[in-house]
Amino acid sequence: MSDKTKTENLRPGWKPGQSGNPKGRPAGSRNRMTLVALAAMEEGADAIAKKIVEMAKQGDMSAARLVLERLVPPAKERPIFLSLPDTGSADGVAQAQAAILQAVAAGDILPGEAATLVGIVEARRKALETQEFEARLTALEAAK
Incomplete structure (x- = not known):
């Protein structure tokens, strides 16, 4: 057996990681x-x-x-017409989630669509929570 390593067995002038055809196939050409x-x-x-x-x-x-x-390709999404209460408060968010649950139970919307809507309502809840936290923090800092 030879004592040469794999890199030494390459053709002369080629280094590891170097292509034998640097230009390669032209972009956009097909087989x-x-x-x-x-x-x-x-x-x-x-x-x-x-x-x-x-x-x-x-x-x-x-x-x-x-x-x-x-x-007729399969539809990815469809418009949903669902009346939701105002989500400007925690109570409104809870009512919106209940309305979504009722719509799924009634068969008006699909569970996957409901999951998307619940995600949107949850994002709204987090935004309200952040606003409330900021207001509390500001009030505490002002009191000091």
């Missing part, structure tokens, strides 16, 4: 096989789309799902 596959897909894209729609019409549920997913 040759990717370009060939894209060209093949473009040639038959219309025929493929028509065939999938035809299969969906004939009752192929996988094809129908594929068509629907492309036509």
Whole structure:
């Protein structure tokens, strides 16, 4: 066996961490096989789309799902119309949380949507708490 280390076995002139091709592939260039596959897909894209729609019409549920997913992408979020009380006080925050809980129980909003709303109400509660703490601190400092 040779007494050379891995770094000594590198080609002469190359240092560890140095690329053999410093310029590398040009930015934005694509792999040759990717370009060939894209060209093949473009040639038959219309025929493929028509065939999938035809299969969906004939009752192929996988094809129908594929068509629907492309036509109507799943909604990430939806607007929520929920009347909440004024959250300018701790009592209002508690009433808002109760209203959110009731909306979930009634099926008006989803649990995930409720979690988002509760997070917003909780942020409001923390802001009120911070304001109240600052007012108390200011009053104590003024009393000294």
